[in-house]
Amino acid sequence: MTANLRVNIDRLWSTLMASAEIGKTERGGLCRLALSEEDGRMRDLFRLWCEDAGLSVMVDGIGNMFAVRPGTDPQAKTILMGSHLDTQIRGGRFDGILGVLGALEVIRTLDERGIETRHPIGIVNWTNEEGARFEPPMIGSKVFCGLHTLNEALNIRDSDGVRFGDALAAIGYAGQGGLTRQQVDSYFELHIEQGPELDENGVQIGIVTGAFDVRWAVVEVRGESAHAGPTRMADRRNAVVGAAVVVQQVNEIGFAYASSGGRSTTARLTIEPNLLGILAHRAEVLCDFRHPKKGVPQKMFESFVARLPELSARSQCDIAVIQDWQYGAVDYDADLAALSRQAATRLGYTHCDMLTVAGHDSMYLAGAVPSTMIFTPCEKGISHNEAENVTPADIEPGTNVLLHAVLARDAV
């Protein structure tokens, strides 16, 4: 009965384009930071769309929004679909947004065809996935999964000192309701790949079976403030130079592991005092090492740590790792992945299994409920960038797979 069912791609596209107007940047991207005025306006519009579809929207304490379409079995748990509506400072129009508005399109399609499900089918918009304004990222799903306390999260401050809880209240999304993880049957996240594999290989669907293992480290470089003019080269302990050798070394390790899929990044550099004419006394470098194979980032990290004495000597600074943590290396639910794979095959779409290299809310969800991700191609893999782009033809297959995989889960 549902074999010929397809989402309405024109309707989904116009919904995405309406979203693309809220926080629009000059270069055609989006700046919609979590809990900003723009985030508030987008949430209001999403709420309106949900209400138009006959769904009432619930908001929990961290601002996660849930809209649930009832099922026929009052005992059945909710099959949840979603992602996030916030963006990076210079972000794109689809990262996260496709997962929420694609889920809305699934509900609209079910409504239009009068299809009842046994399970309730829900949509979620997770708060602050990007972490561009409030760190850490993915705080909404983290609190939902019980991995971060609500109170601590509400007390996080942005770089201007604004408290998370106050910003949430200011846009009207400090709620008291929402779903709990005990009410959720399973979680499906549709997302653009944010990498070039699908686009380059002309594959329509990525079935995400797991996440890269990631090892993060904060490296501190201690030098000594001095006047840039009179200080002789031999006497310098410039923390900027220490940071430079760290950046170089981390990059070399990424190249050393590149052939097996490894990669390394130095994403953020803090320099003190960062002033004209003064040698810096301190620098901090945020690094990460990633690899598809579990445990390899640890080896990459250890090879970096082994080089610290040499890097210290070369820069005449004290260099040490002051904080490090592991993240990712998640396995998604094999049964859900099989449902997506079967749906893709049945619908005649090309597909392949893959891992996610980027972080997603689903990585926390995977520890709490059966979870899966469906990737669609994105142009040249460009993401976290205003130039991020997809065409309707890129996202239609993935949204149809979401629809059919959710219905298959309902029938289990």
Ligand SMILES: [Zn+2]
């Ligand atoms: Zn995202």
